[in-house]
Amino acid sequence: MKIKDIEAIVVRSPEPSIASAPSSLIVKIETDEGIAGIGEGCTHSESDEASFAAKAIIERGFAPRLKGEDPLNIQKIWYKLYQYSEWYGRRGIAIYALSAIDIALWDIAGKYLHQPVHKLLGGKFRDKIRVYASLIFNMDDPESSGKEGRKYVEQGFTAVKYGWGQTWEKAFGLDADRDEEAVRIIREILGPKIDLMVDVGRMVNWSLPYAIKMAERFKKYNIYWLEEPLPQDDIEGYIMLTQKSDVWIAAGEGEYTRWGFKDWIIRRAVDVLQPDVSKAGGLSEVKRICDLAYMWNMMVVPHGFSTAINIAANLHLVASMPNASLLEFRRTESPLIYKLVKRPFEAVNGYLAIPDGEGLGIELNEDVIEEYRIDRR
Ligand SMILES: [Mg+2]
Known part of the structure; x- marks a missing residue:
């Protein structure tokens, strides 16, 4: 061939x-x-x-x-x-x-x-994976954000993430009190049992001392992790923040290849590593990154916020990882998620099934x- x-x-x-x-x-x-x-x-x-x-x-x-x-x-x-x-x-x-x-x-x-691809990656450890509904903050109306997340909780999701904001002017991360209030409102609407993640995103740049302070403020809402609170290049800041913060710190969507991820792993720069198969080097490379992270007993929750092809690739990846426990599942309105493939991915009780069809198991x-x-x- x-x-x-x-x-x-x-x-x-x-x-x-x-x-x-x-x-x-x-x-x-x-x-x-x-x-x-x-x-x-x-x-x-x-x-x-x-x-x-x-x-x-x-x-x-x-x-x-x-x-x-x-x-x-x-x-x-x-x-x-x-x-x-x-x-x-x-x-x-x-x-x-x-x-x-x-x-x-x-x-x-x-x-x-x-x-299926997961068989070629060495076979699967699991038939399904817990996913979190990945959403965008509406900072003008955090209550509507909370209700949007609640919709997924009612469908059986046990984890919801909010990030960024709808415009540069209305980004999350611009105002400490307003940010805390948004997280408070959303936590109240989702209820105490749901894993709630907060993704600062890259519309703002927090300094290390500011991020330490904000992590402390979010702690009382029992957030599951705080994502990308620092610039992607600030690995020293991440190392210190991860050591100081009781709240888990997540990052990695902006890193590439095993050589880029090496220091994040061996220096334990974060609690949760988030490589993306469609950014960091494909299934081959992200599998290697995950294997390296496994050696350091590091939690890996692959990033995915693009199309249904990315979701399919991620599912084969997490199927083949010994320690995968969670995956991002973009739930914002997009035809590239909901219409691109003939059988769109749908979670059942907050879990996505690992595709068993040939190859990625999708048809465009x-x-x-x-x-x-x-x-x-
Ligand atoms: Mg992110």
Whole structure:
């Protein structure tokens, strides 16, 4: 079997919040045996520029190096493209592009061998995974945020996360009293038993002493974790914050490859590590990151806030992890989550089932791709 063609598609859907950054890159790899694989790079950026840059990397850089390769040589291809990515900086957009290709190759391998991807990753530890409903703060009306989360609790979810805000001006994190009040209101509406996560996001930049103070203020609402309270580059700050804070600290969605994650793991910079398969290097690399984190007995809850392809890849990943206990499940309105695949993912009593179909186990709605693709206009 040989790789025949690679298509990089930029999709964008209308979103209620700029934090849910609508653009993503979908990759289709076709083989000479008629098997096609699907992958995704989480190329969120407000003006879609990351998606178009990743598309250019794939079409001009990666595709000529992929054509004619046996798609089952996933690791050989991974290392070949990673090495070539030095021209793009070995991180960021280059690795989004590599992530999309890697996921598509695993999808091809599963379809070729008539097995779900998790079997090729070594088999599954579980048939389902607890998920948290991942939502965006409405800081103008925290009560409506609370009610939105409550809707998922009534469906059986046991964990809900709120993050960011709907606009830069109305971001969470701008005002200590207002932030605490929002968390208080939401906790009251969700009730005491629900795991409630708070994601500061990157619309604000907190300093270490400020983050320590805020973690202390949120402690009385028994939050499950505080996510990205510091800038993504401030690993020293994270190390100190994680040591000082009684509230768990989570981060990692902005890190790439095992080399990027190495220090976060061996220095125990966070309590909860959040690599993203469609950002950090695909299933191959995030599996390696998870294995490294396992050596340090670190909790890993993969990040995922893009499309249903990302959810599928995440499910195969967590199925294969010995210590996975929780996964992000984006629940904001988006056709890329709810309509992109023929059988959209639905949680049952707060759990998502591990897909058992061949490859990633998903089938795309081509008409939805056509409706939302923006790279042909
Ligand atoms: Mg986050």
